[in-house]
Structure formats: C-alpha cells, structure tokens
Amino acid sequence: MGERIRSQWEEITAADPEHSTWYVQRFRAMAEQGDDIVGEARLIDAMLDRESRVLDAGCGPGRVGAHLHEAGHTVVGVDVDPVLIAAAEQDHPGPTWLIGDLAELDLPARGVPADFDAIVCAGNVVTFLAPQTRRAVLTGFARHLAPDGRAVVGFGAERGYDFDEFFADAEASGLTVDLRLSTWDLRPFTPASGFLVAVLSRA
Numbered sequence: 001m002g003e004r005i006r007s008q009w010e011e012i013t014a015a016d017p018e019h020s021t022w023y024v025q026r027f028r029a030m031a032e033q034g035d036d037i038v039g040e041a042r043l044i045d046a047m048l049d050r051e052s053r054v055l056d057a058g059c060g061p062g063r064v065g066a067h068l069h070e071a072g073h074t075v076v077g078v079d080v081d082p083v084l085i086a087a088a089e090q091d092h093p094g095p096t097w098l099i100g101d102l103a104e105l106d107l108p109a110r111g112v113p114a115d116f117d118a119i120v121c122a123g124n125v126v127t128f129l130a131p132q133t134r135r136a137v138l139t140g141f142a143r144h145l146a147p148d149g150r151a152v153v154g155f156g157a158e159r160g161y162d163f164d165e166f167f168a169d170a171e172a173s174g175l176t177v178d179l180r181l182s183t184w185d186l187r188p189f190t191p192a193s194g195f196l197v198a199v200l201s202r203a
Contacts, residue, residue, distance in 0.1 A: 020083035037062035058125030062088030138173035
C-alpha cells in the first residue's frame with residue numbers, strides 16, 4: 001500500500017500547530033456568547049426517527065454530534081485531528097469520538113456497525129480533504145449508510161471544490177443526490193447559490 005495522502009486540514013495544522021486550538025476556542029467562544037452553532041444538527045434531527053444512529057463525519061470539536069446526542073440519537077464522531085477529538089471528549093461526553101481518516105473509513109473494523117441512519121458532514125469538511133481522496137470519502141459514506149439512510153454534506157462555493165464536480169463525485173461513489181439546498185435552514189439551491197447542502201442516499 002502507498003503512503004497515506006494527508007488532507008488539506010492536516011497540511012494546515014502542520015504549518016500552524018496552533019490552528020486546531022484556535023478552532024476549538026472559536027466555537028467555545030461562540031457557544032458562550034449564545035450564538036447558534038447547531039443549525040446543521042437541527043436539520044439532521046428533523047430527518048430522523050427518535051434513537052437513530054448518526055455518523056458525524058469530520059466532527060471537529062463535536063458541536064453537531066453533541067446536539068444530536070442530546071436529542072436522543074446514538075452518535076459516532078470521526079475526525080482526523082486529535083486536538084479536535086480531545087476537545088469533543090472534554091466538552092461533549094456521551095457520543096463516541098474517534099480519531100480517523102475519512103478516506104480510510106472502516107468503522108466495522110473498529111467494532112462500530114456501519115448501518116447509520118444519517119451521516120452529517122458539515123463545516124466545509126469536504127473542502128479540507130485532499131482532492132485525490134474525495135471519491136474515497138464519499139464511497140465510504142455510501143458503505144456506512146443503512147439501506148434507507150441519508151448523508152447530508154454542506155460546504156461553500158469558492159473553496160476549491162466545484163459543486164458540479166461534487167455531484168459527479170457523489171454519483172461515481174454510489175450515491176444519489178436527492179435534494180439540493182442552499183442553506184441548512186432549507187432555502188432552495190439555485191445556480192447562483194454560494195453554499196450547498198446536498199441530501200444523498202445510496203444509489
């Protein structure tokens with residue numbers, strides 16, 4: 001096997017070792033100020049039956065997965081950054097937080113069943129992947145979904161990942177785009193949209 005390809009997030013944190021700590025403190029400060037930092041989680045919760053299984057892919061310090069856990073779901077969060085996982089464990093006990101590369105996602109090998117009712121990938125996570133691994137990540141999502149499960153991916157334009165390229169990657173990875181939105185609060189997607197929230201299912 002060849003050498004693992006580092007994500008763009010890993011390249012950023014290698015160049016700036018304090019970046020992850022800054023990121024954690026940023027969201028802690030927003031929470032302390034009463035800012036709404038769980039809008040993505042509310043959308044996912046609205047899609048699910050009670051006590052569903054959710055994978056928070058690229059979970060960061062845990063803000064989305066924590067809210068879904070509090071809503072009664074079983075949550076597994078995966079992130080490549082050990083600093084962010086440590087913050088999630090400290091701030092949000094309850095979910096299962098795991099260090100892992102989304103491009104090599106194999107939760108059954110770690111004793112976690114791969115039948116998630118929802119996978120949420122928020123916070124521009126897909127734009128921090130190495131471009132060469134995007135399809136591997138999306139294929140992993142398809143592999144970890146329950147037969148009627150859905151994956152929801154949100155990211156902004158002008159971040160190096162063209163929306164049409166994402167749609168092509170999703171299709172090539174065994175996913176169908178069921179719904180395209182421009183915000184996490186359900187505004188419609190148009191060709192001029194600066195943000196995409198895509199709801200995907202297994203093809």
